[in-house]
Amino acid sequence: MRRAITVIVSLAICAGLLSGCWSQKELTDLAFIVAIGLDKTEDGKYLVTFQVVNPGNVAGATQRGGGAAGVPVSIYTSTGDTLVEASRKASEKLSRLPYYAHTNLIVVGEEVAREGLSGVLDAMERGNQLRPTAHLVIARTYLAKDVLTVLTPIDKISANQIIKTIEFSSKNWGETVHVDIWGAIHCLATAGRNLVITGVTVEGDLKRGKRQENVQSSVPDARIKLEGLALFKNDRLVDWVDGPSSRGVLWLLDCIRQTNLTVSWKGKKEAINYQVVRAKTDVKAKVKDGRPVISVHIQAEGDVIETRVPIDLSDASMLFQLEKEIKKNLKQEVEEAIETAQRDKTDVFGFGEAVHRTDPRLWKKIESKWHDRYFPELDVTVTADMYIRRTGLRNKPYTPRG
Amino acid sequence: MLFQWGMSRQKKRMDVKQEGPDHSGEASDVPQEPLSAELAVNIDIIRQKTGESNDVVIRRFALGQEWQIKAAIIFVDGLVDEKNVYEFVLTPLLQASFPLALEEKERFQWIEKKLAAVGGVKHISDWRKLFFELFSGATVMLIDGVPFAISASTKGGEYRSIEEPQTQIAVRGPREGFTESLRTNTAMIRRRIRNPNLWLETMQIGTVTQTDVAIMYIKGIANNEIIEEVKARLRRIDIDGVLESGYIEQLIEDQTFTTFPTTYHTERPDIVAANLLEGRVAVFVEGTPFVLVAPALFIQFFQAVEDYYARFDISTALRFLRVLIFFISLVAPAIYIAATTFHQEMIPTQLVIAIAAQREAVPFPGFVEALVMEVTFEILREAGVRLPRAVGQAVSIVGALVIGQAAVEAGFVSSAMVIVVSITAIASFATPSFAIAISARLIRFGLMFLAAMFGFYGIMMGILVMTIHLCSLRSFGVPYMSPLAPFIPTNMGDTLFRLPTWMFRERPRLINQKNIVRQSGDQKPEPPAPSRQEKGGGS
Amino acid sequence: MIGEMGSAQTDKGGEIQLERIKINARQMFVLIVLFEHGSAIVIPLGTSAKQDVWIAILLGLALGLLVFSVYGRLFRYYPDQPLIVYMQRIVGAPLGKLLGIVYVTYFLYIAARVLRDFGELLLTFAYPETPLFVLNAIMALVVMYGAYKGLEVLARTGELFLTLLYVLALSGFVLVLVSGIVDLSQLQPVLEEGWNRVWKTVFTETLYVPFGEMIVFTMLFPYTNNPAKVNRAAIAGMVFTGVNLAVIAAINMAVLGPDAASRSAFPLLDTIRRVQVAHFFERLDVFFMIALIIGGFFKISIFFYAGLVGAAHLFGISRHQRIVYPLGLLVLLLSVAIASNYAEHIYEGLKIVTFYLHIPLQIIIPVLLLVIAAIRRRFGQSTK
Incomplete structure (x- = not known):
């Protein structure tokens, strides 16, 4: 009898428990926000832009003939004193529950970045929806909102377009860096390292870029383009670097996987093209006379992929000479980057961290003055080993004989 | 606790029998x-x-x-x-x-x-x-x-002749299956095991039907305690009729309130012979081609007879595949429900958007959609199993075309759901033992329900309860999950793994306790010695 | 096992009577490993030692083994009795009973605490809208079911789930390595602030949780069929777990860095969330969840079972199944009632429980018991 009662009681408890589905959310009730843009309004509030996927208009739905005509993403904006407030307010315009777990891109407007990232990152880290692996980029020249409104042709969702561009470009060319929320916070919380984030901008006519016609033309009126690296000091953007010196920064961050170096040969500029296939950078700190000294060693191997001068690449001594030339070129690139950072008084390379690891006691003393006093006067020696492994299918270039 | 109930009921029934009128018909x-x-x-x-x-x-x-x-x-x-x-x-x-x-x-x-x-x-x-x-x-x-x-x-008369078994079909292996005649069936085993130690005991069960039931075992290999236990349980049976071995199975199993089979039934004489050699006891029932084998272990239901005839490496791979299949047929719809209604963050972005796109027009919540499709599928299957073969085909056409395609085209269900249901269905057909596939079918609905309530947490809790239950089961006293739990390393060679035949040195430990060694240990086939090879090459 | 066969059908209830269950040393090892991993893999264990966390864990293990040797010795004195029974022999019935009640309460309270931890974790990272009570109740029901089935079944379930957990852990480990987020330089500088920080962590955290919690196994050791092997199994289990935990903590630290790891509520979750391999193996939170559920289940179950058996012994109840429901309900209600928010719960755990419960009950009383038992033995006053 007692047993029967306990069974009934536990069944009743079960029934009571099962009567609600608290955390359940149907797919059709969710607004998948794939990208967030952050700008400042004139009265100092945050202007938050949400790029929401319109699932009916992306691949997968088209087979049902749904709405291939519509745009794949839709933009919502709202303002608020904090990020969280703005995102809650967005529900006034959204018919669905904003869902951030698939937000893979955060575009921060240049203005916000110059004022400091700290105000926005905590909410991103604390919430359990937003992934720490979401990419972070800085909108350059244009507002973050503008960047997100441009429609893109190949990857229909422009957030994906930007992410993929960052990934492949940092792999193949190496002037962009992939920074996620987690990495950004990690940098901000680490004393001996400052933040570098890739910039993104719009090329072409912004107004026409928002229309569907933009993706129906083989030459879109507006395109999204990655441009330069934003150097941060603490949580504020202080400077942009472009071109070769931005690659110099990435060499020092050990972020280069593959890239191309062009060197001059016997007076002819940009004569030989060297492709890096594998690269590794070691940063070591030493203490000399009570002051830290940094030595950077870069090691890379790769192939010669183009020559525009007659050169016999089957000759090993030629290759050694060429290697030296490449080394010189690389060193210049890297040193330029260091100079820029030292001028801006921001140690984006993590030299401070290296010092911390080698001599924690010294670091304790100089930590607070590192970026402003020690880093700008830091002695950095750059050494490099560049190996040419292969020269492609030809030993010598052909000689044009008219 | 359910079991306790069963027990007290059983006691009551036995009391009634002693006092009440004779009900033997x-x-x-x-x-x-x-x-x-x-x-x-x-x-x-x-x-x-x-x-x-x-x-x-x-x-x-x-x-x-x-x-x-x-x-x-x-x-x-x-x-x-x-x-x-x-x-x-x-x-x-x-x-x-x-x-x-x-x-x-x-x-x-x-x-x-x-x-x-x-x-x-x-x-x-x-x-x-x-x-x-x-x-x-x-x-x-x-x-x-x-x-x-x-x-x-002068026994005689018409019996179905020996045919290829309808269930448990093997590509390689004997083609004969048991028939309805007990004598034919026992003879098939005799033919395989020519040994006076193969003992057969017959009794009549069923007060009205007086059905012949025979116990077969190999004296000296089978554990006496298990033999006695089987006999004792058979003797305890007091029922008016036995029309199939299923009657016996339900009356002698260790626990009724479980969806898992604790005795093994088969139509194949080679499986019975192999089990006898491992020390198990077979129960033949007149009038059915299905022979019971006890004790049965969970892992047995994932072992097809062909595993032993085919090469060991492929058999091992197939066994892992079967466990995977069982798992899919158990949890696939539940995972779909949990992932699409609770844990959208765990699906890769591209995929979740694709699924969302399909679900856009579907008017039902994910759980209802899955439940409707699963029930529909069960209906189709039931129809297909019971109907005459000719009509069965029509049913499958209607099922596939109308329910499948039309429902997706009309936007009632998403194609992702159809894929999930189909995979589940195929997986449940691919499980080698029908008995275990059926239990997966029932549990599947429970897990779907849990998934709809609590997502992955619910599924995990369901699986946890299921595992505790499985570990508490025994088949004729032998722990059901052995040799996985309790873990018996020497018997692991024939569980999920199937080691080469020459390595099967021992019989299952918990089933036989005395006569454990089954073959000598130095049987590894080797190429002929080099000198002989040279000679052969020279001639 | 066959021995019980005759009664297997009709007398199943009797089989799990207190005296008759027996598990082997391997199963004991499995239970210890699962128990010790329990919540330790998911909570921030010893992260206040920053990058030296692995040292803190290994030192905790070393000291834990020392403490365990006390329990082991006591078990050798009384190989067929649980703590609560031989305690009464050592210090006499009245005081022993009182201490027994304290220990039973302690086990049930810790079971409730772990249940609370578990519910909070689940709530924070996956079910923000679900009431804590509901999540806890589901777990409590499953724990009650497991405890009802008994230690033998728990041990077998453990054998299956340890395999699963280990497969998960290894694949997780490989994925973390492959995704290239491990930066071993984050473990440097070693011993930045000297040994002080490490020792402080050891004596406030890692010694008691999980290693000191081995006290609970003094209730279960008598149920093994080979007492000679038990101590070895337990030590092997502790060392195995300790090394595993140290590796996991070191990986967390190397992935997250000392700052993020010590700020994180669940370092392992943060580590797993950072895994991205081949654009497919990402968003693997479910790994974390499975580890959390398996570990949580076994930890709660073992504490609960120890409390259950202890109470049965104290109050002379022949079948522990009878008190599963009331005590289970008690643990469930306690888990919800002990703290009004997570911070309070953690504060209680780190400050109050450590000093007022862990230290006396895990270390002081067992040591005293051992001393008294040894003295009695020497002077031949043992009541054996």
Whole structure:
């Protein structure tokens, strides 16, 4: 009898428990926000832009003939004193529950970045929806909102377009860096390292870029383009670097996987093209006379992929000479980057961290003055080993004989 | 706790049996009294008791030179081999001259001699035995003036011939399957294990049906305790009829309140033989091709017979695949529900957007959609199994085209859901044992429900409860999950893994405890010694 | 096992009576490993030692083994009795009973605490809208079911789930390595602030949770069929777990860095969330969840079972199944009632429980018991 009662009681408890589905959310009730843009309004509030996927208009739905005509993403904006407030307010315009777990891109407007990232990152880290692996980029020249409104042709969702561009470009060319929320916070919380984030901008006519016609033309009126690296000091953007010196920064961050170096040969500029296939950078700190000294060693191997001068690449001594030339070129690139950072008084390379690891006691003393006093006067020696492994299918270039 | 209930009920039932009226049915009014000496009286009684059923053939004749001794043979048409009856029972009696002077006892000896051509000659003195023999296919002979009967085994009649088994089909392996005839079935095993230690014990179960049930085991390999336990449980059965081994299975299993089978049934003699060699006990039931094997382990249901005939590496891979299949058929819809209604963050972005795009037009919540599709599928399957083959095809066409395609096109269900349901369905067909596939079917719905309530947490909790339950099960005292839990390293060679045959040194530990070693340990096949090889090469 | 066969059908209830269950040393090892991993892999264990967390864990293990040797010795004195029974022999019935009640309460309270931890974790990272009570109740029901089935079944379930957990852990480990987020330089500088920080962590955290919690196994050791092997199994289990935990903590630290790891509520979750391999093996939170559920289940179950058996012994109840429901309900209600928010719960755990419960009950009392038992033994006053 007692047993029967306990069974009934536990069944009743079960029934009571099962009567609600608290955390359940149907797919059709969710607004998948794939990208967030952050700008400042004139009265100092945050202007938050949400790029929401319109699932009916992306691949997968088209087979049902749904709405291939519509745009794949839709933009919502709202303002608020904090990020969280703005995102809650967005529900006034959204018919669905904003869902951030698939937000893979955060575009921060240049203005916000110059004022400091700290105000926005905590909410991103604390919430359990937003992934720490979401990419972070800085909108350059244009507002973050503008960047997100441009429609893109190949990857229909422009957030994906930007992410993929960052990934492949940092792999193949190496002037962009992939920074996620987690990495950004990690940098901000680490004393001996400052933040570098890739910039993104719009090329072409912004107004026409928002229309569907933009993706129906083989030459879109507006395109999204990655441009330069934003150097941060603490949580504020202080400077942009472009071109070769931005690659110099990435060499020092050990972020280069593959890239191309062009060197001059016997007076002819940009004569030989060297492709890096594998690269590794070691940063070591030493203490000399009570002051830290940094030595950077870069090691890379790769192939010669183009020559525009007659050169016999089957000759090993030629290759050694060429290697030296490449080394010189690389060193210049890297040193330029260091100079820029030292001028801006921001140690984006993590030299401070290296010092911390080698001599924690010294670091304790100089930590607070590192970026402003020690880093700008830091002695950095750059050494490099560049190996040419292969020269492609030809030993010598052909000689044009008219 | 459910079990406790079952137990107390069982006790009550047994009490009732002791006090209450005999419920063993019609057969009980057959008196256990002796036969009459007069032939006419006996024949009348037989007529009356069988309700003058016309398949009970009574053939009167007379014996002796003067034909003055009346006699009769009685048999049931269809159960006997009529040719045998006439040729070996009737003819010898009629042709011989019956010595009148003989005493009663000597008459019988004389008849027995005459019937030497047929086997199983028995003396019968009471009615109950007479009817039992009669309905077992024997020919009963009555003689006027003698209060005894003689029965001769003339079993025969039509049986299904040996065919390829319908379930548990193997690409490689013997093609014969059990039939409905118990004797044919036991003979198939005898043919495989030619050893006097292969013991067979028969008993009748079913107060009305008096069905033959036989226990077979290899003396010296099978564990005596298990044999005794099986016998004890069989003896305890008190039921009016046994029409299939399923009746027996349900009455002897360790626990009723479980969806998992704790005895193994098979249609294949090679599986039974292999199990006997491992020390298990087989239970044959007259009238069904399904033979029970006990004790059964969980892992057995993932082992197809072909595993042992095929190469070990492929068998191992297939076994892992089967466990995966079982898992898919268990949790696939539940995971779909959990992932699409609770844990959208765990699906890669591209995929979640694709699924969301499909679900855009679907008017039901994910759980309802999944439940409807699963139930639909179960209906289709049930229809397909029960219907005649010709109609069955029509059902599958309607099912595939109308329910599948039309539902997706109409936007009632998403194509992702259809994919999930199809994978689940195929997975549940691919499980080698139907018995375990069925239990997965039931649990699947429970897990779907849990998934709809609590997402992955619910699924994990369901699986946890299921595992605890599985670990608490025993089959004839042997832990159901062994040798995985309790973990027995030496028996791991034949679980999910199937090691090369030469490495199967031991029988399952928990099933046999004494006679463990099954083969010598140095059987690894090796190429011939190099010198011989050279010689062979030279010649 | 066959021995019970005769009664297997009708007398199943009797089989799990207190005296008759027996598990082997391997199963004991499995239970210890699962128990020790329990919540330790998911909570921030010893992260206040920053990059030296692995040292803190290994030191915790070393000291834990020392503490365990006390329990082991006590078990050798009384190989067929649980703590609560031989305690009464050592210090006499009245005081022993009192201490027994304290220990039973302690086990049930810790069971409730772990249940609370578990519910909070689940709530924070996956079910923000679900009431804590509901999540806890589901777990409590499953724990009650497991405890009802008994130690033997728990041990077998453990054998299956340890395999699963280990497969998960290894694949997780490989994925973390492959995704290239491990930066071993984050473990440097070693011993930046000297040994002080490490010792402080050891004596406030890692010694008691999980290693000191081995006290609960003094209730279960008598149920093994080979007492000679038990101590070895337990030590092997502790060392195995300790090394595993140290590796996991070091990986967390190397992936997250000392700052993020010490700020994180669930370092392992943060580590797993950072895994991205081949654009497919990402968002693997479910790995974390499975580890959390398996570990949580076994930890709660073992504490609960120890409490259950202890209470049965104290109050002379022949079948522990009878008190599963009331005590289970108690643990469930306690888990919800002990703290009004997570911070309070953690504060209680780190400050109050450590000093007022862990230290006396895990270390002081067992040591005293051992001393008294040894003295009695020497002077031949043992009541054996």
